[in-house]
Amino acid sequence: MRGVVVTGHERAPLEQVDALAKYGVATVHEALGRVGFLGPRLRPVNRGSRIGGTAVTALCWPGDNLMIHVAVEQCGPGDILVVTTTSPSTDGMFGELFATSLQQRGVRGAIIDAGSRDSAELGEMGFPVWSAAISAQGTVKATPGSVNVPIVVGGQLIRPGDVILADDDGVMCVPREDVSRAIDAAQARSDKEEATRQAFRQGELGLDRYGMRATLDRLGVEYITADEYARRTGA
Incomplete structure (x- = not known):
């Protein structure tokens, strides 16, 4: 396997990302026609966070986190690191030391389609992580992969610079060129839900x-x- 590291990719504007993130995953997912959800496997390591950011992707070999180290260098303010593996893995590929480095770079969180560890420490430092498993099992750093290439997580295509939204309901991806439409659709759905909420409060x-x-x-x-x-x- 020959690895590549792609630099200088386009990112969705952060002001649009922040405007969309306030609606939450469930609202945006429904507003867009129930698309983009990465599935129920990805769960928050510590509950209570709601984040939005632009994707930096890492494709790793199972049980090998070499390319996460490479991806950290490509991350900047407003990004969310999204990691998957070439075949299923539950090894603890991400923990508190990675989070410390990412937090220093202004990264908003990480999505790990494999295992994470150091759960208590991640909670204490306030760095949001969603993962498919919690595992103390460690990894090696020996196999090449790729950074900032399109990846698939939960059946959904994620490209570098696409918008990632994550909260207690799960994780979703919005293509970067679709963010404006997503904001409008989410606002319309939010308005509709508020009208329904008021009707229910009145007994309907x-x-x-x-x-x-x-x-x-x-x-x-x-x-x-x-x-x-x-x-x-x-x-």
């Missing part, structure tokens, strides 16, 4: 607001009394 039911009673009728769902249910079932 989802059955009525979403027109689901007609759906129940079409599906043949009946409302019957407890006595009638007892007669039909012998209960």
Whole structure:
């Protein structure tokens, strides 16, 4: 395997990234038509963080974090490091020392499609990490890979400079050329949800607001009394 390190890639504007990140993963994912979600495997090592940033990607060999060291040099303020492996791995490829170096460079977090470790230390230093596993198993630094090439995580294509959003609900990717549309769509969905929230606070039911009673009728769902249910079932 011949590795490459791509430099000088285009990044989405950080002001747009920050505007989009405030909506959260679930809202943006739904607003864009349920696309971009990297799947339920990636979970926050420590809950409570919501971040957005531009992707720096690293493609590593399983059990080998050499290319993460290479990727750190390519990271800058506003970036999020996204790491995957050439085949599935749960080894602890990322921990507190990497986070210290990235934090010093202004990196906002890391997404590890493999294992991470030093969970307590990551929480104490306030560096957000999402990973597919938590594992004390260490790694070697011996096999070439690539940095800032397109990668696939959870069936989703991630290119360097694309927008990564992450919170307690998971992680998603928004193509850098689609950020403006995503902001508009997320705001529209947020406004709609706020109107629904107010309606629910006033006592309206989802059955009525979403027109689901007609759906129940079409599906043949009946409302019957407890006595009638007892007669039909012998209960």
